[in-house]
Each structure stands twice: as structure tokens, then as C-alpha cells.
Amino acid sequence: MRTVQFSSVGDPSVLEVAEGVAPEPGPGQVSLDVSHAGVNFAEVMFRRGQFPVDLPHRPGLEAAGTVRALGEGVTGLSAGQPVAALTLAGGGQADVAIAPAEHVVPLDGTLAGLDPALAAGALANVATAYGVLTSAGRLAPGETVVVLAAAGGVGTAAAQLARRLGARAVIGAASTPAKAGYAARFGYDAVVGYEELAAEIDRRTDGAGADLVLDSVGGAYRERITPMLGLFGRHVIFGNAAQDDVSFEGNHVWYHSSSLTGYNLGGVAHRAPALLRDYLESALASVAGGSVSVDLTVLPIQDVAKIHELLESRASTGKYVLDLRR
Ligand SMILES: NC(=O)c1ccc[n+]([C@@H]2O[C@H](COP(=O)([O-])OP(=O)(O)OC[C@H]3O[C@@H](n4cnc5c(N)ncnc54)[C@H](OP(=O)(O)O)[C@@H]3O)[C@@H](O)[C@H]2O)c1
Incomplete structure (x- = not known):
């Protein structure tokens, strides 16, 4: 074998x-x-x-x-x-x-x-996208969803599922224009570079911010998510591709009226x-x-x-x- x-x-x-x-x-x-x-x-x-x-x-x-x-x-x-x-x-x-x-x-x-x-x-991948959007992210119809690593296995599934679950807008981020172009065919309203993401969310939500950000990327970028969230927005952490985590203080979610939440397939399987x-x-x-x-x-x-x-x-x-x- x-x-x-x-x-x-x-x-x-x-x-x-x-x-x-x-x-x-x-x-x-x-x-x-x-x-x-x-x-x-x-x-x-x-x-x-x-x-x-x-x-x-x-x-x-x-x-x-x-x-x-x-x-x-x-x-x-x-x-x-x-x-x-x-x-x-x-x-x-x-x-x-x-x-x-x-x-x-x-x-x-x-x-x-x-x-x-x-x-x-x-x-x-598709099961993870389900769990991240529903149980962890609590996506409700009419909400705006942001997917980092938009062109990847989980990302392409998450965009399509978010749409099916009634998201109003689905915005992706990818590291190159070629990846953004590839991801665009999976149901995103827009896929942009990471540097353009904040402005794109602003534009698509009239400044209100995103309801849900799916973050499997980690690293320095993780610290930039909170200002992209709308009132009671959820930042779902389910990976750390960058191999570099950040620390948040508890006050962080208080000040921003937002939530940090997480998802782990292995933990769900066990519990x-x-x-x-x-x-x-x-x-x-x-x-x-x-x-x-x-x-x-x-x-x-x-x-x-x-x-x-x-x-x-x-x-x-x-x-x-x-x-x-x-
Ligand atoms: N928590 C769970 O239960 C669970 C289950 C399944 C998957 N995951 C996580 O979900 C993510 C997606 O999984 P996948 O298998 O579908 O992989 P994938 O999205 O196909 O590949 C990973 C993507 O992460 C992005 N990325 C950002 N920073 C990176 C870095 N420093 N090095 C490498 N990649 C980086 C890249 O997209 P860009 O170049 O466009 O940024 C890359 O294409 C992974 O982080 C994985 O660990 C978690």
C-alpha cells in the first residue's frame, strides 16, 4: 500500500x-x-x-x-x-x-x-465553510460577508454558500489580481487586493462596515479587521496561514461593539x-x-x-x- x-x-x-x-x-x-x-x-x-x-x-x-x-x-x-x-x-x-x-x-x-x-x-472545505458561516458566524439574510483567501478551497465554497444563505453582499480579498479574477466566478460581488479591502467594504456598505469577516489568514492583517466591521460585526478566526498570530485585549471587542469568534473542525468533531x-x-x-x-x-x-x-x-x-x- x-x-x-x-x-x-x-x-x-x-x-x-x-x-x-x-x-x-x-x-x-x-x-x-x-x-x-x-x-x-x-x-x-x-x-x-x-x-x-x-x-x-x-x-x-x-x-x-x-x-x-x-x-x-x-x-x-x-x-x-x-x-x-x-x-x-x-x-x-x-x-x-x-x-x-x-x-x-x-x-x-x-x-x-x-x-x-x-x-x-x-x-x-465545504463543511468548514458551512460551519464558519452558520454556527460560528451566525450569518443572517441581508448581511455583508467578507472572505479572506477568497480564491482558495474554503474561500470559493464560502462565497457560494454565503450567497445561498442570503448574504446581501460577498466581498473577497486575494493576494494577486490573477487570483482575484479567478475567485470572481464563485459568487463574489467583488474581489480585491488586501490593501483595497477596507475601501471596498466602505463603498459597498455606505460606510456601515461588514457583518462577518472570515479570517483564515492571521498575521499582521488580523489586526486590521476590527475597523472593517459594522456594529455587532463578527470576526471569525479559523486559521493562521501567515504563521503569525496577534494578541487582542478584552476591551477591544467592548470598544468596537463587535465579536471575535472561532471555528475548529477537529473540535466540532469531538464535541x-x-x-x-x-x-x-x-x-x-x-x-x-x-x-x-x-x-x-x-x-x-x-x-x-x-x-x-x-x-x-x-x-x-x-x-x-x-x-x-x-
Ligand atoms: N479551522 C478549521 O477547522 C479549518 C478547516 C479547514 C481549513 N481551515 C483553514 O482555512 C484556510 C483555507 O484552507 P484551504 O485548504 O482551503 O487553503 P487555501 O485557501 O486553498 O490556501 C490558503 C490560502 O491562504 C492565503 N494566505 C494568506 N497568507 C498566506 C501565507 N502567509 N502563506 C500561505 N497562504 C497564505 C493564500 O491566499 P491569498 O494568496 O489569496 O492570500 C492561500 O492561497 C487555511 O488557512 C486552513 O488552515 C481551517
């Missing part, structure tokens, strides 16, 4: 495609014969040591394929059944992956025939499994139904380091998926 793996943290060259023994599912788990596996920015953070992981580490947080075997106590699934699954413990980017049964979504009913590349590519399940099913239903489109770049497993390079250098757009059948 092939698996993506790294034995030390560092640049993308630490990634290798190694041979390993196919894992067996434990109680409550399911093993999958993986056809496709998504690549997420979180794996860049694990690989570069931004979050500690046990080494060697096998990355991969989402996969699609067919059920290979069921662990003790698992019911309602059968071998050979097409499924998509979150593999939050890692190991999704392998020929065989393990997932807890509650994170395995059968591709049947209205999801029957869903392209497994799309299922693997939609699971984490509210039924809610996560809801996000996963909604995510797959929206891509199957065509209301959220995901722009996939599908590459062979050997290209995993190339994808990390694109993500880390801010040269990526949309979503990257590994095809394990190649």
Missing part, C-alpha cells in the same frame, strides 16, 4: 510516497479503498511544524473510495459501498485509509453517482459529532445538487509535494485532490 508520509518537519521535500502495511479498522472504524484524497492547507501546517504531530506522520484529512472492511460494532455500511470520509487522525492520502464510522458518508440516495474526486475535495455530520452531509448535498461548485485540480499521489509548494507559496487556486488510481 502506498501512503504519503513525512518523517521530519520541513519544506515540501520531506514528503515521500512510502510503502506501508494496509491498516485494519478497530472498533467503530471503517477502512476504505481510497480512489481520491483531498489536500488541505492544514497538512502544510503539520508538515512545516506549525502544529506538532507524531512522526512519522501520514497526512490526509479526507478521502473517497469504497468500503474495504468494517471494524467491530459498525453497522449500516457494507464492503464495496461508495463512500466519502473525514480521516481527521490523518492517513487519508493512502491506498487504504481508516475513518471513524460517524465520519463516513455513503454516496447513495441523492449522492449516488457523485464523482469521488469531487466528494473527496468537498468534504473538509458535537451530530453537528459535524450535518455539515458533511450538507456539503456533499450542495456539490451533488450543483449549488456549490468546486474547481478541482486532480493530480497523482507523486505530485503531493508540488501541491504543498503551490499552497504554501500562495500560488494555488481552488481545490487539489490526489488520484490514487494512477
Whole structure:
């Protein structure tokens, strides 16, 4: 069995495609014969040591394929059944992956025939966009939403979902004009450079400010969000691509009548499994139904380091998926 793996943290060259023994599912788990596996920015953070992981580490947080075997106590699934699954413990980017049964979504009913590349590519990003906009961001119809990293996997999904959830205006920020142009086709009213964002929000809201800012970027830019928020606006923090956090004082939200809120997929999985399940099913239903489109770049497993390079250098757009059948 092939698996993506790294034995030390560092640049993308630490990634290798190694041979390993196919894992067996434990109680409550399911093993999958993986056809496709998504690549997420979180794996860049694990690989570069931004979050500690046990080494060697096998990355991969989402996969699609067919059920290979069921662990003790698992019911309602059968071998050979097409499924998509979150593999939050890692190991999704392998020929065989393990997932807890509650994170395995059968591709049947209205999801029957869903392209497994799309299922693997939609699971984490679209579910995150759902959670960030609804549970964390409390988006209400008629509100103005701002999305940083607008051209990325989560960003392109968030714009489309925000629109569907009734946002009045959706404004994105991206680091280059090419990325802004790319993002514009995903339902944004405008996508601008980070330096132009404050003025664009001002213009689109007649100076009232944004209701919701989705911030996965962090760094110095994080400190510039508050003045962009309207009364009772929410700044949702759900990532730190810049590898540089900032500190806020409690008085900060008092003075500005605004909120800082956060979202962590792993935490939701642990503390509210039924809610996560809801996000996963909604995510797959929206891509199957065509209301959220995901722009996939599908590459062979050997290209995993190339994808990390694109993500880390801010040269990526949309979503990257590994095809394990190649
Ligand atoms: N909290 C959660 O549960 C959760 C779940 C999923 C994803 N996330 C987070 O959501 C974000 C989006 O994930 P994704 O997989 O869809 O990635 P992505 O958006 O496709 O790629 C990350 C983007 O972040 C932007 N960025 C800003 N500063 C950067 C920097 N210093 N280095 C690299 N990139 C930078 C880049 O866009 P520009 O160049 O246009 O700025 C880059 O394209 C990530 O930060 C990820 O960690 C969080």
C-alpha cells in the first residue's frame, strides 16, 4: 500500500510516497479503498511544524473510495459501498485509509453517482465553510460577508454558500489580481487586493462596515479587521496561514461593539459529532445538487509535494485532490 508520509518537519521535500502495511479498522472504524484524497492547507501546517504531530506522520484529512472492511460494532455500511470520509487522525492520502464510522458518508440516495474526486475535495472545505458561516458566524439574510483567501478551497465554497444563505453582499480579498479574477466566478460581488479591502467594504456598505469577516489568514492583517466591521460585526478566526498570530485585549471587542469568534473542525468533531455530520452531509448535498461548485485540480499521489509548494507559496487556486488510481 502506498501512503504519503513525512518523517521530519520541513519544506515540501520531506514528503515521500512510502510503502506501508494496509491498516485494519478497530472498533467503530471503517477502512476504505481510497480512489481520491483531498489536500488541505492544514497538512502544510503539520508538515512545516506549525502544529506538532507524531512522526512519522501520514497526512490526509479526507478521502473517497469504497468500503474495504468494517471494524467491530459498525453497522449500516457494507464492503464495496461508495463512500466519502473525514480521516481527521490523518492517513487519508493512502491506498487504504481508516475513518471513524460517524465520519463516513455513503454516496447513495441523492449522492449516488457523485464523482469521488469531487466528494473527496468537498468534504473538509465545504463543511468548514458551512460551519464558519452558520454556527460560528451566525450569518443572517441581508448581511455583508467578507472572505479572506477568497480564491482558495474554503474561500470559493464560502462565497457560494454565503450567497445561498442570503448574504446581501460577498466581498473577497486575494493576494494577486490573477487570483482575484479567478475567485470572481464563485459568487463574489467583488474581489480585491488586501490593501483595497477596507475601501471596498466602505463603498459597498455606505460606510456601515461588514457583518462577518472570515479570517483564515492571521498575521499582521488580523489586526486590521476590527475597523472593517459594522456594529455587532463578527470576526471569525479559523486559521493562521501567515504563521503569525496577534494578541487582542478584552476591551477591544467592548470598544468596537463587535465579536471575535472561532471555528475548529477537529473540535466540532469531538464535541458535537451530530453537528459535524450535518455539515458533511450538507456539503456533499450542495456539490451533488450543483449549488456549490468546486474547481478541482486532480493530480497523482507523486505530485503531493508540488501541491504543498503551490499552497504554501500562495500560488494555488481552488481545490487539489490526489488520484490514487494512477
Ligand atoms: N479551522 C478549521 O477547522 C479549518 C478547516 C479547514 C481549513 N481551515 C483553514 O482555512 C484556510 C483555507 O484552507 P484551504 O485548504 O482551503 O487553503 P487555501 O485557501 O486553498 O490556501 C490558503 C490560502 O491562504 C492565503 N494566505 C494568506 N497568507 C498566506 C501565507 N502567509 N502563506 C500561505 N497562504 C497564505 C493564500 O491566499 P491569498 O494568496 O489569496 O492570500 C492561500 O492561497 C487555511 O488557512 C486552513 O488552515 C481551517
